[in-house]
Amino acid sequence: MWFKHLHLYRLHGAPRLDAADLEAAMAERAARAPGGNEARRLGWCPPAGRAGVALLHELEGHRLLTALRQERLLPASVVREEVEERSADIEAREGRKLRRQEKQGLKEQVLEELLPRAFVRRQRLDLWWDTRRDLIGINASSRQRAEDVLDLLRDTLGSLKVTPLATRTLPPRAMTQWLTEPQERPADLQLGDQVELKAKGDDGVLRARQVDLDSDEIQQLLASGRQASKLAMEIEGRLSFVLHDDLALKSLRFGDALIDEANQTEDDGDALVRLEADFLLMTQALSEHIEQLINWLGGEAEATAAPSTTDPGNQDPQ
Template sequence: MWFKHLHLYRVHDAPTLSDNDLSAALDEQAFRPLGSVEARRMGWSAPAGRGSQQRLHEIQGHRLMSALRQERLLPASVVKEEMESRAAEREEAEGRPLRRQEKQALKEEIYEEFLPRAFVRTQRIDLWWDTQRHLIGINASSRKRAEDVLDLLRQTLGSLKVTPLATRATPMRAMTEWLSDPEKRPATLALGDQVELKAVSGDESVLRGRQIDLDGEEIQTALETGRQATRLAFTIDESLSLVLTDDLALKTLRFADALIDEASQADDGDDPVLRLETDFALMTQALSRTIEQLIEWLGGEATPASPTP
Protein backbone atom coordinates (compact mmCIF):
# COMPACT_ATOMS: atom_id res chain seq x y z
CA MET A 1 0.00 0.00 0.00
CA TRP A 2 2.86 2.37 0.77
CA PHE A 3 3.28 4.97 -1.96
CA LYS A 4 6.53 5.08 -3.93
CA HIS A 5 5.99 8.43 -5.69
CA LEU A 6 3.64 11.37 -5.27
CA HIS A 7 2.41 14.10 -7.61
CA LEU A 8 0.49 16.78 -5.73
CA TYR A 9 -2.49 18.89 -6.84
CA ARG A 10 -4.52 21.64 -5.19
CA VAL A 11 -8.29 21.07 -5.50
CA HIS A 12 -10.54 24.06 -6.23
CA ASP A 13 -14.32 24.06 -5.78
CA ALA A 14 -14.61 20.28 -5.59
CA PRO A 15 -18.12 18.91 -6.09
CA THR A 16 -19.78 17.97 -2.82
CA LEU A 17 -20.36 14.24 -2.84
CA SER A 18 -21.15 11.85 -0.03
CA ASP A 19 -19.12 8.66 0.16
CA ASN A 20 -22.13 6.73 -1.13
CA ASP A 21 -22.54 9.02 -4.13
CA LEU A 22 -18.83 8.89 -4.92
CA SER A 23 -18.80 5.11 -4.60
CA ALA A 24 -21.71 4.88 -7.01
CA ALA A 25 -19.89 7.17 -9.47
CA LEU A 26 -16.75 5.02 -9.24
CA ASP A 27 -18.82 1.91 -9.88
CA GLU A 28 -20.15 3.46 -13.08
CA GLN A 29 -16.57 3.95 -14.27
CA ALA A 30 -15.36 0.56 -13.04
CA PHE A 31 -12.47 -1.03 -14.88
CA ARG A 32 -13.26 -3.59 -17.57
CA PRO A 33 -10.57 -5.69 -19.27
CA LEU A 34 -9.42 -4.62 -22.70
CA GLY A 35 -11.33 -5.81 -25.72
CA SER A 36 -9.41 -7.58 -28.46
CA VAL A 37 -9.25 -4.48 -30.68
CA GLU A 38 -8.68 -1.87 -27.97
CA ALA A 39 -5.25 -0.30 -27.48
CA ARG A 40 -5.79 0.94 -23.91
CA ARG A 41 -8.42 1.40 -21.21
CA MET A 42 -8.61 2.82 -17.69
CA GLY A 43 -11.18 2.46 -14.92
CA TRP A 44 -11.56 2.23 -11.16
CA SER A 45 -10.72 -0.93 -9.23
CA ALA A 46 -10.74 -2.03 -5.60
CA PRO A 47 -7.62 -0.77 -3.74
CA ALA A 48 -7.62 -3.91 -1.58
CA GLY A 49 -7.35 -6.18 -4.62
CA ARG A 50 -9.39 -9.00 -6.07
CA GLY A 51 -10.81 -10.08 -2.74
CA SER A 52 -12.76 -6.82 -2.40
CA GLN A 53 -15.40 -4.98 -4.40
CA GLN A 54 -14.99 -1.73 -2.45
CA ARG A 55 -13.65 0.99 -4.75
CA LEU A 56 -13.56 3.79 -2.16
CA HIS A 57 -11.98 3.83 1.29
CA GLU A 58 -12.51 6.93 3.46
CA ILE A 59 -10.75 7.45 6.78
CA GLN A 60 -11.17 10.74 8.64
CA GLY A 61 -11.45 12.81 5.48
CA HIS A 62 -8.79 10.91 3.55
CA ARG A 63 -10.09 9.07 0.50
CA LEU A 64 -8.28 6.26 -1.30
CA MET A 65 -9.11 5.20 -4.85
CA SER A 66 -7.24 3.03 -7.34
CA ALA A 67 -7.25 3.29 -11.11
CA LEU A 68 -6.35 0.31 -13.25
CA ARG A 69 -4.80 0.99 -16.63
CA GLN A 70 -4.33 -1.60 -19.35
CA GLU A 71 -2.59 -1.14 -22.67
CA ARG A 72 -1.47 -3.40 -25.47
CA LEU A 73 2.26 -3.27 -26.18
CA LEU A 74 2.71 -3.11 -29.92
CA PRO A 75 6.05 -1.46 -30.78
CA ALA A 76 5.94 0.91 -33.73
CA SER A 77 9.13 -0.72 -35.03
CA VAL A 78 7.33 -4.08 -35.40
CA VAL A 79 4.51 -2.52 -37.43
CA LYS A 80 7.00 -0.57 -39.56
CA GLU A 81 9.11 -3.63 -40.33
CA GLU A 82 6.07 -5.66 -41.38
CA MET A 83 4.73 -2.76 -43.44
CA GLU A 84 8.02 -2.38 -45.31
CA SER A 85 8.13 -6.11 -46.01
CA ARG A 86 4.58 -6.24 -47.36
CA ALA A 87 5.05 -3.02 -49.32
CA ALA A 88 8.14 -4.46 -51.02
CA GLU A 89 6.20 -7.59 -51.99
CA ARG A 90 3.36 -5.55 -53.48
CA GLU A 91 5.72 -3.24 -55.35
CA GLU A 92 7.47 -6.23 -56.88
CA ALA A 93 4.18 -7.92 -57.79
CA GLU A 94 2.64 -4.76 -59.28
CA GLY A 95 5.80 -3.38 -60.81
CA ARG A 96 5.38 0.09 -59.32
CA PRO A 97 6.19 1.96 -56.10
CA LEU A 98 3.36 2.33 -53.59
CA ARG A 99 2.06 5.81 -52.91
CA ARG A 100 2.29 7.31 -49.42
CA GLN A 101 -1.45 6.90 -48.89
CA GLU A 102 -1.22 3.21 -49.81
CA LYS A 103 1.62 2.64 -47.34
CA GLN A 104 -0.34 4.41 -44.61
CA ALA A 105 -3.39 2.24 -45.30
CA LEU A 106 -1.18 -0.85 -45.21
CA LYS A 107 0.32 0.28 -41.89
CA GLU A 108 -3.15 0.74 -40.35
CA GLU A 109 -4.20 -2.68 -41.63
CA ILE A 110 -1.17 -4.32 -40.02
CA TYR A 111 -1.78 -2.45 -36.75
CA GLU A 112 -5.36 -3.74 -36.56
CA GLU A 113 -4.19 -7.24 -37.43
CA PHE A 114 -1.40 -7.36 -34.85
CA LEU A 115 -3.16 -5.54 -31.99
CA PRO A 116 -5.23 -8.49 -30.66
CA ARG A 117 -2.02 -10.55 -30.37
CA ALA A 118 -0.01 -7.90 -28.52
CA PHE A 119 1.00 -8.37 -24.89
CA VAL A 120 -1.15 -6.57 -22.33
CA ARG A 121 0.42 -4.51 -19.54
CA THR A 122 -1.64 -3.71 -16.45
CA GLN A 123 -0.76 -0.86 -14.10
CA ARG A 124 -2.42 0.21 -10.87
CA ILE A 125 -2.26 3.87 -9.86
CA ASP A 126 -3.47 4.95 -6.42
CA LEU A 127 -5.08 8.32 -5.70
CA TRP A 128 -5.21 9.95 -2.27
CA TRP A 129 -7.73 12.74 -1.77
CA ASP A 130 -7.35 14.78 1.40
CA THR A 131 -10.77 16.42 1.56
CA GLN A 132 -9.88 18.56 4.60
CA ARG A 133 -6.75 20.10 3.08
CA HIS A 134 -8.21 20.10 -0.45
CA LEU A 135 -5.25 18.18 -1.78
CA ILE A 136 -4.89 15.27 -4.18
CA GLY A 137 -1.79 13.08 -4.33
CA ILE A 138 -1.27 10.47 -7.02
CA ASN A 139 1.13 7.56 -6.66
CA ALA A 140 2.47 7.56 -10.21
CA SER A 141 5.98 7.38 -11.60
CA SER A 142 5.35 10.17 -14.13
CA ARG A 143 3.32 13.36 -14.35
CA LYS A 144 1.66 12.01 -17.51
CA ARG A 145 0.25 8.99 -15.68
CA ALA A 146 -0.95 11.21 -12.83
CA GLU A 147 -2.77 13.44 -15.33
CA ASP A 148 -4.40 10.35 -16.87
CA VAL A 149 -5.88 9.47 -13.49
CA LEU A 150 -7.09 13.05 -12.99
CA ASP A 151 -8.80 12.87 -16.37
CA LEU A 152 -10.57 9.70 -15.26
CA LEU A 153 -11.64 11.39 -12.03
CA ARG A 154 -13.00 14.39 -13.97
CA GLN A 155 -14.95 12.03 -16.20
CA THR A 156 -16.29 10.25 -13.13
CA LEU A 157 -17.36 13.42 -11.29
CA GLY A 158 -18.43 15.47 -14.30
CA SER A 159 -15.87 18.17 -13.50
CA LEU A 160 -12.94 18.75 -11.19
CA LYS A 161 -10.83 21.90 -10.95
CA VAL A 162 -7.23 21.30 -9.91
CA THR A 163 -3.79 22.87 -10.32
CA PRO A 164 -0.38 21.37 -9.61
CA LEU A 165 0.72 22.32 -6.12
CA ALA A 166 3.10 25.29 -6.33
CA THR A 167 5.20 27.17 -3.78
CA ARG A 168 6.49 30.74 -3.63
CA ALA A 169 10.12 29.61 -3.71
CA THR A 170 10.86 27.16 -6.49
CA PRO A 171 12.17 23.75 -5.44
CA MET A 172 15.20 24.31 -7.68
CA ARG A 173 16.18 27.48 -5.87
CA ALA A 174 15.64 25.99 -2.41
CA MET A 175 17.48 22.74 -3.14
CA THR A 176 20.44 24.66 -4.58
CA GLU A 177 20.63 26.81 -1.42
CA TRP A 178 20.41 23.77 0.87
CA LEU A 179 23.33 22.21 -0.99
CA SER A 180 25.54 25.27 -1.28
CA ASP A 181 24.95 26.76 2.19
CA PRO A 182 24.49 24.36 5.15
CA GLU A 183 23.37 27.33 7.29
CA LYS A 184 20.22 27.62 5.15
CA ARG A 185 19.19 24.00 5.55
CA PRO A 186 16.17 23.34 7.75
CA ALA A 187 17.14 21.83 11.09
CA THR A 188 15.19 18.61 10.51
CA LEU A 189 16.49 18.04 6.97
CA ALA A 190 19.31 15.53 6.47
CA LEU A 191 20.87 15.26 3.03
CA GLY A 192 20.80 11.91 1.28
CA ASP A 193 23.20 10.62 -1.36
CA GLN A 194 21.48 11.45 -4.66
CA VAL A 195 21.49 14.69 -6.64
CA GLU A 196 20.89 16.02 -10.13
CA LEU A 197 22.53 19.31 -11.11
CA LYS A 198 21.62 21.11 -14.30
CA ALA A 199 23.59 23.77 -16.11
CA VAL A 200 21.31 26.76 -16.65
CA SER A 201 23.30 28.17 -19.54
CA GLY A 202 25.41 26.85 -22.36
CA ASP A 203 24.80 23.20 -23.20
CA GLU A 204 22.36 22.70 -20.29
CA SER A 205 24.02 19.38 -19.47
CA VAL A 206 22.93 17.40 -16.41
CA LEU A 207 25.26 16.04 -13.75
CA ARG A 208 23.82 13.08 -11.84
CA GLY A 209 25.30 11.63 -8.68
CA ARG A 210 24.33 8.55 -6.66
CA GLN A 211 25.85 7.28 -3.44
CA ILE A 212 27.88 10.45 -3.24
CA ASP A 213 28.75 12.89 -0.47
CA LEU A 214 26.56 15.89 -1.26
CA ASP A 215 28.76 18.13 0.88
CA GLY A 216 31.84 16.93 -0.94
CA GLU A 217 34.18 18.96 -3.11
CA GLU A 218 32.83 17.63 -6.42
CA ILE A 219 29.29 18.84 -5.75
CA GLN A 220 30.41 22.18 -4.33
CA THR A 221 32.63 22.81 -7.38
CA ALA A 222 29.71 22.08 -9.71
CA LEU A 223 27.51 24.52 -7.80
CA GLU A 224 30.17 27.20 -8.03
CA THR A 225 30.04 26.92 -11.84
CA GLY A 226 26.38 27.90 -11.77
CA ARG A 227 24.68 24.53 -11.80
CA GLN A 228 21.37 24.25 -9.96
CA ALA A 229 19.73 21.30 -8.25
CA THR A 230 16.77 19.74 -10.06
CA ARG A 231 16.60 16.59 -7.89
CA LEU A 232 17.76 16.11 -4.33
CA ALA A 233 17.53 13.22 -1.89
CA PHE A 234 16.99 13.95 1.80
CA THR A 235 15.27 12.75 4.94
CA ILE A 236 12.78 14.82 6.93
CA ASP A 237 12.77 14.48 10.71
CA GLU A 238 14.12 10.92 10.40
CA SER A 239 10.62 9.79 9.42
CA LEU A 240 10.49 9.90 5.62
CA SER A 241 13.18 9.80 2.94
CA LEU A 242 12.48 11.08 -0.55
CA VAL A 243 13.85 12.63 -3.70
CA LEU A 244 12.39 16.08 -4.38
CA THR A 245 12.24 17.20 -8.02
CA ASP A 246 12.08 20.65 -9.55
CA ASP A 247 8.34 20.28 -10.28
CA LEU A 248 7.58 19.46 -6.62
CA ALA A 249 7.11 15.73 -7.21
CA LEU A 250 8.12 13.43 -4.37
CA LYS A 251 10.03 10.42 -5.68
CA THR A 252 11.46 7.23 -4.16
CA LEU A 253 9.48 7.57 -0.94
CA ARG A 254 10.82 5.49 1.94
CA PHE A 255 8.98 5.51 5.24
CA ALA A 256 10.78 5.05 8.54
CA ASP A 257 11.11 1.50 9.87
CA ALA A 258 9.31 2.54 13.06
CA LEU A 259 6.22 3.51 11.05
CA ILE A 260 6.27 0.27 9.04
CA ASP A 261 6.66 -1.70 12.27
CA GLU A 262 3.71 0.14 13.81
CA ALA A 263 1.57 -0.80 10.84
CA SER A 264 2.68 -4.45 10.89
CA GLN A 265 1.91 -4.78 14.61
CA ALA A 266 -1.65 -3.50 14.25
CA ASP A 267 -4.34 -6.09 14.97
CA ASP A 268 -6.12 -6.53 11.65
CA GLY A 269 -7.23 -10.15 12.06
CA ASP A 270 -5.68 -10.95 8.66
CA ASP A 271 -8.41 -8.85 7.06
CA PRO A 272 -6.91 -7.36 3.85
CA VAL A 273 -9.28 -4.39 3.89
CA LEU A 274 -8.47 -3.53 7.51
CA ARG A 275 -4.76 -3.97 6.77
CA LEU A 276 -5.04 -1.61 3.81
CA GLU A 277 -6.90 1.03 5.82
CA THR A 278 -4.43 0.84 8.70
CA ASP A 279 -1.47 1.31 6.35
CA PHE A 280 -3.29 4.11 4.53
CA ALA A 281 -4.11 5.99 7.74
CA LEU A 282 -0.54 5.85 9.02
CA MET A 283 0.91 6.71 5.62
CA THR A 284 -1.30 9.75 5.05
CA GLN A 285 -0.47 11.11 8.51
CA ALA A 286 3.22 10.99 7.66
CA LEU A 287 2.71 12.42 4.19
CA SER A 288 0.52 15.26 5.46
CA ARG A 289 3.21 16.34 7.92
CA THR A 290 5.88 16.11 5.23
CA ILE A 291 3.91 18.16 2.70
CA GLU A 292 3.12 20.87 5.24
CA GLN A 293 6.80 21.01 6.20
CA LEU A 294 7.92 21.26 2.57
CA ILE A 295 5.45 24.04 1.82
CA GLU A 296 6.75 25.98 4.82
CA TRP A 297 10.40 25.48 3.78
CA LEU A 298 9.56 26.65 0.26
CA GLY A 299 8.06 29.94 1.41
CA GLY A 300 4.43 28.95 1.54
CA GLU A 301 2.02 28.06 -1.20
CA ALA A 302 1.98 30.22 -4.32
CA THR A 303 -1.19 31.78 -5.66
CA PRO A 304 -2.54 29.09 -7.99
CA ALA A 305 -2.90 29.60 -11.71
CA SER A 306 -6.28 29.21 -13.37
CA PRO A 307 -7.48 25.70 -12.50
CA THR A 308 -8.07 23.05 -15.13
CA PRO A 309 -11.77 22.12 -15.21
Protein backbone atom coordinates (compact mmCIF):
# COMPACT_ATOMS: atom_id res chain seq x y z
CA MET A 1 0.00 0.00 0.00
CA TRP A 2 2.90 2.34 0.65
CA PHE A 3 3.30 4.81 -2.20
CA LYS A 4 6.61 4.95 -4.08
CA HIS A 5 6.06 8.24 -5.94
CA LEU A 6 3.71 11.18 -5.60
CA HIS A 7 2.51 13.85 -8.03
CA LEU A 8 0.50 16.51 -6.21
CA TYR A 9 -2.46 18.56 -7.46
CA ARG A 10 -4.64 21.26 -5.98
CA LEU A 11 -8.40 20.92 -6.44
CA HIS A 12 -10.43 24.02 -7.27
CA GLY A 13 -14.13 23.97 -6.44
CA ALA A 14 -13.98 20.26 -5.72
CA PRO A 15 -17.24 18.34 -6.27
CA ARG A 16 -18.80 17.38 -2.94
CA LEU A 17 -19.84 13.82 -3.73
CA ASP A 18 -20.34 11.45 -0.87
CA ALA A 19 -18.57 8.11 -1.00
CA ALA A 20 -21.61 6.16 -2.22
CA ASP A 21 -22.27 8.52 -5.15
CA LEU A 22 -18.61 8.60 -6.12
CA GLU A 23 -18.34 4.82 -6.09
CA ALA A 24 -21.47 4.52 -8.22
CA ALA A 25 -19.95 6.91 -10.75
CA MET A 26 -16.69 4.94 -10.71
CA ALA A 27 -18.56 1.71 -11.41
CA GLU A 28 -19.61 3.16 -14.76
CA ARG A 29 -15.92 3.56 -15.62
CA ALA A 30 -14.76 0.26 -14.15
CA ALA A 31 -11.79 -1.47 -15.74
CA ARG A 32 -12.45 -4.08 -18.39
CA ALA A 33 -10.22 -5.88 -20.85
CA PRO A 34 -9.28 -3.95 -24.00
CA GLY A 35 -11.40 -4.77 -27.03
CA GLY A 36 -9.88 -6.65 -29.93
CA ASN A 37 -8.42 -3.62 -31.69
CA GLU A 38 -7.88 -1.36 -28.65
CA ALA A 39 -4.25 -0.60 -27.89
CA ARG A 40 -4.96 0.47 -24.30
CA ARG A 41 -7.72 1.02 -21.76
CA LEU A 42 -7.95 2.75 -18.40
CA GLY A 43 -10.61 2.12 -15.77
CA TRP A 44 -11.19 1.85 -12.03
CA CYS A 45 -10.42 -1.34 -10.12
CA PRO A 46 -10.60 -2.33 -6.43
CA PRO A 47 -7.60 -0.93 -4.50
CA ALA A 48 -7.50 -4.17 -2.51
CA GLY A 49 -7.15 -6.28 -5.64
CA ARG A 50 -8.57 -9.76 -5.25
CA ALA A 51 -9.08 -9.18 -1.52
CA GLY A 52 -12.02 -6.82 -2.08
CA VAL A 53 -14.61 -5.54 -4.50
CA ALA A 54 -15.01 -1.92 -3.32
CA LEU A 55 -13.76 0.65 -5.80
CA LEU A 56 -13.37 3.30 -3.09
CA HIS A 57 -12.02 3.34 0.44
CA GLU A 58 -12.56 6.43 2.59
CA LEU A 59 -11.09 6.96 6.05
CA GLU A 60 -11.20 10.23 7.97
CA GLY A 61 -11.52 12.29 4.80
CA HIS A 62 -8.84 10.39 2.90
CA ARG A 63 -10.06 8.57 -0.21
CA LEU A 64 -8.22 5.80 -2.02
CA LEU A 65 -9.00 5.03 -5.66
CA THR A 66 -7.05 2.80 -8.03
CA ALA A 67 -6.91 2.98 -11.82
CA LEU A 68 -5.93 -0.03 -13.89
CA ARG A 69 -4.05 0.74 -17.09
CA GLN A 70 -4.07 -2.12 -19.60
CA GLU A 71 -1.90 -1.82 -22.67
CA ARG A 72 -1.32 -4.30 -25.48
CA LEU A 73 2.37 -4.89 -26.16
CA LEU A 74 3.03 -4.91 -29.89
CA PRO A 75 6.62 -3.88 -30.64
CA ALA A 76 7.05 -1.53 -33.58
CA SER A 77 9.84 -3.77 -34.88
CA VAL A 78 7.42 -6.71 -35.19
CA VAL A 79 4.94 -4.60 -37.15
CA ARG A 80 7.70 -3.20 -39.36
CA GLU A 81 9.15 -6.64 -40.18
CA GLU A 82 5.71 -8.03 -41.04
CA VAL A 83 4.93 -5.05 -43.29
CA GLU A 84 8.29 -5.37 -45.05
CA GLU A 85 7.77 -9.08 -45.61
CA ARG A 86 4.30 -8.63 -47.05
CA SER A 87 5.46 -5.70 -49.19
CA ALA A 88 8.31 -7.78 -50.62
CA ASP A 89 5.91 -10.63 -51.48
CA ILE A 90 3.51 -8.30 -53.30
CA GLU A 91 6.31 -6.51 -55.18
CA ALA A 92 7.84 -9.81 -56.29
CA ARG A 93 4.47 -11.17 -57.38
CA GLU A 94 3.33 -8.04 -59.23
CA GLY A 95 6.74 -6.86 -60.44
CA ARG A 96 6.38 -3.29 -59.14
CA LYS A 97 7.20 -1.08 -56.18
CA LEU A 98 4.41 -0.39 -53.70
CA ARG A 99 3.39 3.20 -53.21
CA ARG A 100 3.64 4.81 -49.81
CA GLN A 101 -0.13 4.79 -49.36
CA GLU A 102 -0.23 1.06 -50.11
CA LYS A 103 2.41 0.37 -47.46
CA GLN A 104 0.43 2.44 -44.97
CA GLY A 105 -2.63 0.36 -45.75
CA LEU A 106 -0.59 -2.81 -45.17
CA LYS A 107 0.58 -1.44 -41.82
CA GLU A 108 -3.00 -0.80 -40.72
CA GLN A 109 -3.95 -4.32 -41.81
CA VAL A 110 -1.05 -5.83 -39.84
CA LEU A 111 -1.99 -3.84 -36.73
CA GLU A 112 -5.60 -4.97 -37.01
CA GLU A 113 -4.53 -8.62 -37.26
CA LEU A 114 -1.79 -8.68 -34.62
CA LEU A 115 -3.17 -6.37 -31.93
CA PRO A 116 -5.85 -8.77 -30.62
CA ARG A 117 -3.13 -11.42 -30.11
CA ALA A 118 -0.67 -9.16 -28.30
CA PHE A 119 0.13 -9.60 -24.62
CA VAL A 120 -1.53 -7.16 -22.22
CA ARG A 121 0.57 -5.32 -19.66
CA ARG A 122 -1.31 -4.15 -16.55
CA GLN A 123 -0.31 -1.28 -14.30
CA ARG A 124 -2.11 -0.11 -11.16
CA LEU A 125 -2.06 3.61 -10.37
CA ASP A 126 -3.26 4.73 -6.93
CA LEU A 127 -4.97 8.07 -6.34
CA TRP A 128 -5.18 9.67 -2.90
CA TRP A 129 -7.87 12.34 -2.48
CA ASP A 130 -7.57 14.40 0.70
CA THR A 131 -11.09 15.86 0.84
CA ARG A 132 -10.30 18.11 3.81
CA ARG A 133 -7.37 19.82 2.15
CA ASP A 134 -8.64 19.63 -1.47
CA LEU A 135 -5.44 17.84 -2.42
CA ILE A 136 -4.90 14.96 -4.82
CA GLY A 137 -1.77 12.81 -4.89
CA ILE A 138 -1.14 10.15 -7.51
CA ASN A 139 1.28 7.28 -7.08
CA ALA A 140 2.77 7.18 -10.58
CA SER A 141 6.31 7.17 -11.91
CA SER A 142 5.65 9.88 -14.51
CA ARG A 143 3.62 13.06 -14.76
CA GLN A 144 1.90 11.77 -17.91
CA ARG A 145 0.64 8.65 -16.14
CA ALA A 146 -0.63 10.79 -13.27
CA GLU A 147 -2.53 13.03 -15.66
CA ASP A 148 -4.02 9.98 -17.39
CA VAL A 149 -5.58 9.10 -14.02
CA LEU A 150 -6.84 12.68 -13.62
CA ASP A 151 -8.46 12.37 -17.05
CA LEU A 152 -10.26 9.25 -15.86
CA LEU A 153 -11.42 11.01 -12.68
CA ARG A 154 -12.56 14.00 -14.73
CA ASP A 155 -14.53 11.71 -17.04
CA THR A 156 -16.03 9.96 -14.00
CA LEU A 157 -17.14 13.17 -12.30
CA GLY A 158 -18.11 15.07 -15.44
CA SER A 159 -15.71 17.90 -14.59
CA LEU A 160 -12.59 18.35 -12.51
CA LYS A 161 -10.61 21.55 -12.05
CA VAL A 162 -7.07 20.92 -10.82
CA THR A 163 -3.63 22.44 -11.16
CA PRO A 164 -0.26 20.95 -10.25
CA LEU A 165 0.64 21.99 -6.73
CA ALA A 166 2.97 25.01 -6.88
CA THR A 167 4.92 26.97 -4.28
CA ARG A 168 6.03 30.59 -4.05
CA THR A 169 9.69 29.57 -4.04
CA LEU A 170 10.51 27.33 -6.98
CA PRO A 171 11.99 23.99 -5.88
CA PRO A 172 15.28 24.42 -7.84
CA ARG A 173 15.96 27.72 -6.08
CA ALA A 174 15.22 26.33 -2.62
CA MET A 175 17.16 23.10 -3.20
CA THR A 176 20.18 25.05 -4.45
CA GLN A 177 20.04 27.34 -1.42
CA TRP A 178 19.80 24.41 0.99
CA LEU A 179 22.93 22.97 -0.61
CA THR A 180 24.99 26.16 -0.73
CA GLU A 181 23.82 27.68 2.56
CA PRO A 182 23.51 24.97 5.23
CA GLN A 183 22.41 27.57 7.79
CA GLU A 184 19.27 28.18 5.70
CA ARG A 185 18.13 24.58 5.86
CA PRO A 186 14.98 23.94 7.91
CA ALA A 187 15.74 22.41 11.29
CA ASP A 188 13.88 19.17 10.56
CA LEU A 189 15.43 18.69 7.11
CA GLN A 190 18.32 16.31 6.50
CA LEU A 191 19.95 15.97 3.11
CA GLY A 192 20.32 12.54 1.56
CA ASP A 193 23.11 11.34 -0.71
CA GLN A 194 21.65 11.97 -4.16
CA VAL A 195 21.51 15.09 -6.31
CA GLU A 196 21.02 16.20 -9.91
CA LEU A 197 22.62 19.47 -10.99
CA LYS A 198 21.70 21.28 -14.18
CA ALA A 199 23.87 23.85 -15.91
CA LYS A 200 22.40 27.05 -17.29
CA GLY A 201 24.07 26.56 -20.67
CA ASP A 202 24.62 23.42 -22.72
CA ASP A 203 26.87 21.64 -20.23
CA GLY A 204 24.23 19.00 -19.58
CA VAL A 205 23.12 17.38 -16.35
CA LEU A 206 25.30 15.96 -13.63
CA ARG A 207 23.87 13.15 -11.49
CA ALA A 208 25.53 11.97 -8.31
CA ARG A 209 24.57 9.16 -5.95
CA GLN A 210 25.98 8.07 -2.62
CA VAL A 211 27.92 11.30 -2.21
CA ASP A 212 28.37 13.80 0.59
CA LEU A 213 26.28 16.73 -0.61
CA ASP A 214 28.28 19.11 1.59
CA SER A 215 31.56 18.07 -0.04
CA ASP A 216 33.88 20.58 -1.70
CA GLU A 217 33.28 18.92 -5.07
CA ILE A 218 29.52 19.54 -4.94
CA GLN A 219 30.06 23.08 -3.67
CA GLN A 220 32.42 23.84 -6.56
CA LEU A 221 29.84 22.65 -9.08
CA LEU A 222 27.21 24.86 -7.47
CA ALA A 223 29.61 27.80 -7.45
CA SER A 224 30.01 27.37 -11.23
CA GLY A 225 26.33 28.24 -11.67
CA ARG A 226 24.64 24.87 -11.61
CA GLN A 227 21.23 24.52 -9.97
CA ALA A 228 19.76 21.54 -8.16
CA SER A 229 16.92 19.91 -10.11
CA LYS A 230 16.63 16.83 -7.89
CA LEU A 231 17.62 16.44 -4.27
CA ALA A 232 17.35 13.54 -1.83
CA MET A 233 16.12 14.57 1.59
CA GLU A 234 14.64 13.27 4.81
CA ILE A 235 12.14 14.86 7.18
CA GLU A 236 12.42 14.06 10.91
CA GLY A 237 13.47 10.50 10.15
CA ARG A 238 9.86 9.70 9.20
CA LEU A 239 9.87 10.26 5.45
CA SER A 240 12.60 10.35 2.82
CA PHE A 241 12.25 11.10 -0.87
CA VAL A 242 13.86 12.74 -3.88
CA LEU A 243 12.35 16.17 -4.52
CA HIS A 244 12.11 17.04 -8.23
CA ASP A 245 12.05 20.47 -9.81
CA ASP A 246 8.33 20.08 -10.62
CA LEU A 247 7.55 19.32 -6.93
CA ALA A 248 7.13 15.60 -7.60
CA LEU A 249 8.23 13.34 -4.74
CA LYS A 250 10.00 10.23 -6.00
CA SER A 251 11.55 7.20 -4.30
CA LEU A 252 9.39 7.64 -1.19
CA ARG A 253 10.50 5.72 1.86
CA PHE A 254 8.68 5.77 5.18
CA GLY A 255 10.54 5.66 8.47
CA ASP A 256 10.94 2.51 10.53
CA ALA A 257 8.85 3.92 13.38
CA LEU A 258 5.90 4.45 11.06
CA ILE A 259 6.23 1.00 9.51
CA ASP A 260 6.49 -0.55 12.98
CA GLU A 261 3.32 1.29 14.02
CA ALA A 262 1.56 -0.12 10.97
CA ASN A 263 2.81 -3.63 11.72
CA GLN A 264 1.43 -3.43 15.26
CA THR A 265 -2.11 -2.93 13.95
CA GLU A 266 -4.24 -5.98 14.64
CA ASP A 267 -5.70 -7.18 11.35
CA ASP A 268 -6.39 -10.88 12.09
CA GLY A 269 -5.13 -11.70 8.62
CA ASP A 270 -7.78 -9.50 6.98
CA ALA A 271 -6.21 -7.89 3.90
CA LEU A 272 -8.83 -5.11 3.84
CA VAL A 273 -8.10 -4.12 7.43
CA ARG A 274 -4.38 -4.09 6.65
CA LEU A 275 -4.90 -2.00 3.52
CA GLU A 276 -6.98 0.64 5.29
CA ALA A 277 -4.71 0.80 8.34
CA ASP A 278 -1.60 1.28 6.21
CA PHE A 279 -3.36 3.82 3.98
CA LEU A 280 -4.54 5.94 6.90
CA LEU A 281 -1.14 5.98 8.60
CA MET A 282 0.59 6.78 5.31
CA THR A 283 -1.72 9.62 4.31
CA GLN A 284 -1.67 11.21 7.75
CA ALA A 285 2.13 11.29 7.59
CA LEU A 286 2.12 12.56 4.00
CA SER A 287 -0.38 15.32 4.80
CA GLU A 288 1.74 16.58 7.68
CA HIS A 289 5.03 16.54 5.80
CA ILE A 290 3.64 17.96 2.55
CA GLU A 291 2.42 20.96 4.55
CA GLN A 292 5.88 21.20 6.08
CA LEU A 293 7.50 21.12 2.65
CA ILE A 294 5.13 23.77 1.29
CA ASN A 295 6.03 26.05 4.21
CA TRP A 296 9.74 25.52 3.55
CA LEU A 297 9.13 26.55 -0.05
CA GLY A 298 7.55 29.85 0.92
CA GLY A 299 3.94 28.72 1.00
CA GLU A 300 1.61 27.74 -1.80
CA ALA A 301 1.52 29.88 -4.93
CA GLU A 302 -1.78 31.13 -6.25
CA ALA A 303 -2.92 29.38 -9.42
CA THR A 304 -2.34 31.67 -12.41
CA ALA A 305 -3.27 29.31 -15.23
CA ALA A 306 -6.67 27.87 -16.04
CA PRO A 307 -7.30 25.06 -13.55
CA SER A 308 -6.96 22.20 -15.99
CA THR A 309 -3.98 19.89 -16.45
CA THR A 310 -4.77 17.82 -19.47
CA ASP A 311 -6.44 18.01 -22.85
CA PRO A 312 -9.58 15.85 -22.73
CA GLY A 313 -9.16 15.19 -26.43
CA ASN A 314 -5.99 13.21 -25.74
CA GLN A 315 -7.49 10.81 -23.22
CA ASP A 316 -7.01 7.06 -23.43
CA PRO A 317 -10.15 5.15 -24.37
CA GLN A 318 -12.23 4.41 -21.30
